[in-house]
Amino acid sequence: xxxxxxxxxxxxxxxxxxxxxxxxxxxxxxxxxxxxxxxxxxxxxxxxxxxxxxxxxxxxxxxxxxxxxxxxxxxxxxxxxxxxxxxxxxxxxxxxxxxxxxxxxxxxxxxxxxxxxxxxxxxxxxxxxxxxxxxxxxxxxxxxxxxxxxxxxxxxxxxxxxxxxxxxxxxxxxxxxxxxxxxxxxxxxxxxxxxxxxxxxxxxxxxxxxxxxxxxxxxxxxxxxxxxxxxxxxxxxxxxxxxxxxxxxxxxxxxxxxxxxxxxxxxxxxxxxxxxxxxxxxxxxxxxxxxxxxxxxxxxxxxxxxxxxxxxxxxxxxxxxxxxxxxxxxxxxxxxxxxxxxxxxxxxxxxxxxxxxxxxxxxxxxxxxxxxxxxxxxxxxxxxxxxxxxxxxxxxxxxxxxxxxxxxxxxxxxxxxxxxxxxxxxxxxxxxxxxxxxxxxxxxxxxxxxxxxx
Amino acid sequence: xxxxxxxxxxxxxxxxxxxxxxxxxxxxxxxxxxxxxxxxxxxxxxxxxxxxxxxxxxxxxxxxxxxxxxxxxxxxxxxxxxxxxxxxxxxxxxxxxxxxxxxxxxxxxxxxxxxxxxxxxxxxxxxxxxxxxxxxxxxxxxxxxxxxxxxxxxxxxxxxxxxxxxxxxxxxxxxxxxxxxxxx
Numbered sequence: 001x002x003x004x005x006x007x008x009x010x011x012x013x014x015x016x017x018x019x020x021x022x023x024x025x026x027x028x029x030x031x032x033x034x035x036x037x038x039x040x041x042x043x044x045x046x047x048x049x050x051x052x053x054x055x056x057x058x059x060x061x062x063x064x065x066x067x068x069x070x071x072x073x074x075x076x077x078x079x080x081x082x083x084x085x086x087x088x089x090x091x092x093x094x095x096x097x098x099x100x101x102x103x104x105x106x107x108x109x110x111x112x113x114x115x116x117x118x119x120x121x122x123x124x125x126x127x128x129x130x131x132x133x134x135x136x137x138x139x140x141x142x143x144x145x146x147x148x149x150x151x152x153x154x155x156x157x158x159x160x161x162x163x164x165x166x167x168x169x170x171x172x173x174x175x176x177x178x179x180x181x182x183x184x185x186x187x188x189x190x191x192x193x194x195x196x197x198x199x200x201x202x203x204x205x206x207x208x209x210x211x212x213x214x215x216x217x218x219x220x221x222x223x224x225x226x227x228x229x230x231x232x233x234x235x236x237x238x239x240x241x242x243x244x245x246x247x248x249x250x251x252x253x254x255x256x257x258x259x260x261x262x263x264x265x266x267x268x269x270x271x272x273x274x275x276x277x278x279x280x281x282x283x284x285x286x287x288x289x290x291x292x293x294x295x296x297x298x299x300x301x302x303x304x305x306x307x308x309x310x311x312x313x314x315x316x317x318x319x320x321x322x323x324x325x326x327x328x329x330x331x332x333x334x335x336x337x338x339x340x341x342x343x344x345x346x347x348x349x350x351x352x353x354x355x356x357x358x359x360x361x362x363x364x365x366x367x368x369x370x371x372x373x374x375x376x377x378x379x380x381x382x383x384x385x386x387x388x389x390x391x392x393x394x395x396x397x398x399x400x401x402x403x404x405x406x407x408x409x410x411x412x413x414x415x416x417x418x419x420x421x422x423x424x425x426x427x428x429x430x431x432x433x434x435x436x437x438x439x440x441x442x443x444x445x446x447x448x449x450x451x452x453x454x
Numbered sequence: 455x456x457x458x459x460x461x462x463x464x465x466x467x468x469x470x471x472x473x474x475x476x477x478x479x480x481x482x483x484x485x486x487x488x489x490x491x492x493x494x495x496x497x498x499x500x501x502x503x504x505x506x507x508x509x510x511x512x513x514x515x516x517x518x519x520x521x522x523x524x525x526x527x528x529x530x531x532x533x534x535x536x537x538x539x540x541x542x543x544x545x546x547x548x549x550x551x552x553x554x555x556x557x558x559x560x561x562x563x564x565x566x567x568x569x570x571x572x573x574x575x576x577x578x579x580x581x582x583x584x585x586x587x588x589x590x591x592x593x594x595x596x597x598x599x600x601x602x603x604x605x606x607x608x609x610x611x612x613x614x615x616x617x618x619x620x621x622x623x624x625x626x627x628x629x630x631x632x633x634x635x636x637x638x
Contacts, residue, residue, distance in 0.1 A: 101619050104588065105586075110597060114604070276506075276560055278508060328573075385475075385477050385478055392510075399510055405518065414512040416530070
């Protein structure tokens with residue numbers, strides 16, 4: 001066992017209770033490896049385990065009781081069609097999957113632990129890295145949760161801008177999902193159509209926030225800054241062009257025989273099953289459940305816009321594609337209405353203990369300077385309590401459970417990632433499908449590793 | 455405010471419901487650890503409550519706040535038919551961090567509970583596959599505990615062959631298939 005190195009002495013780390021492996025072959029070392037007592041705390045002391053020893057350990061682990069007879073195929077963690085780092089181990093009979101077990105955690109970056117070490121405002125850039133296909137929606141989800149804890153309502157203009165950019169982010173998310181799903185299935189052309197629309201939205205986000213992908217544009221109490229003067233024209237231009245790209249994909253794919261053959265009836269799921277597995281978002285709606293938080297529990301005036309929730313019937317890959325295509329059109333409808341009704345005014349709450357005072361006040365008044373100083377050094381002071389706040393993100397219900405002890409830093413942040421629930425049943429539902437179906441299924445579930453592993 | 459949810463649980467479980475609060479508009483029901491599973495099953499199956507979604511399972515380490523018991527497991531439930539939400543909380547002592555698993559009530563709790571085990575070391579009794587999920591199998595300690603240093607990391611020395619996740623019945627089924635002869 002590699003860790004029993006003479007150089008490594010036991011330390012006072014909390015020792016976990018030994019948990020025997022539940023079933024199957026016992027671990028080669030006889031005990032569960034994570035029950036090993038105590039490794040040194042410092043990273044320096046743990047260097048010295050050489051790569052050769054890892055390799056020897058690997059070879060000892062490759063005896064799989066079924067590998068004699070069944071082909072074992074490891075898909076991932078890095079594979080061109082996986083769009084992120086996760087692994088599925090498949091036991092195959094010919095090309096049919098007999099058993100599939102997913103393994104996740106390759107992109108685990110301790111979002112929740114890191115959040116506990118930062119002031120409330122500084123968590124916002126971390127949330128960008130959750131679902132990095134629609135970062136602004138994560139900003140909104142997180143900021144809404146903190147605002148709920150603070151008991152504040154952000155100005156109307158900020159709400160509308162959050163709706164506009166949030167819905168554009170959703171369109172972007174769905175465009176990437178549909179585009180990459182199709183390119184995995186061999187339909188390369190659609191990829192260019194879909195990504196062209198995405199690039200145009202990226203340009204708007206870049207103009208607004210300075211970053212194309214990791215926008216970090218949301219702030220507790222409003223937004224980073226107001227949008228630029230030409231914002232409305234840019235959004236209107238995008239509203240004109242994107243339906244064209246969606247229609248291009250639609251005309252090429254929706255009635256395409258090859259696409260239908262490869263997607264219809266693939267990983268169907270009943271509504272009851274989907275609810276039981278905790279599915280939300282487009283994947284749940286494809287199963288026929290019209291649960292959309294924007295309709296069920298409207299926030300930011302979503303109930304005042306005229307739009308509809310598309311639902312599927314069978315919940316298979318084809319239905320998910322259809323639901324996403326329609327959702328993009330509905331999102332654009334919302335953007336159009338929000339843009340027509342974009343009020344003037346501030347984009348941050350008028351409270352200097354939450355939003356920084358204007359620069360004029362900082363330089364010329366003592367109150368402004370003190371408020372600025374305290375915000376920079378101590379951060380937003382959030383009252384003690386706990387809240388669970390939820391928004392409709394690209395993949396479904398994005399929930400933030402916050403616990404505050406009344407200080408300038410979160411005591412605990414938990415992110416309820418929609419992908420995590422959606423990806424759970426990939427193992428059981430893959431059984432009986434072909435290898436090539438994995439690509440279609442993975443693409444249509446739109447699993448984002450950043451959100452899955454956090 | 456979903457008062458009927460609190461009333462329903464109070465009528466059904468009496469003393470087992472320790473505390474009910476409605477801070478920030480989120481209904482929170484503290485229940486005794488011994489009845490967590492019963493409460494959850496009741497929440498799902500009771501015709502009045504019908505909490506068909508288990509949205510989330512997580513835990514909080516109250517070490518820094520002097521919590522006694524130290525941990526709390528947190529369930530967030532949602533009912534599609536009534537549109538109500540409830541948060542079920544239950545204290546878990548450090549000396550015996552075990553809670554009954556809810557995997558037989560909602561399938562979605564499978565990975566949620568594994569994550570709680572991984573991050574806090576709270577084990578869920580009756581879970582079919584109580585194994586770390588986000589951290590690798592050679593990770594020592596539980597990262598979201600407040601006494602775990604944030605800069606401490608462990609090398610992952612080996613890939614996981616995942617064979618231990620195959621249940622005996624599954625293994626039997628697969629071996630039977632091999633014995634019968636594979637298709638090619």
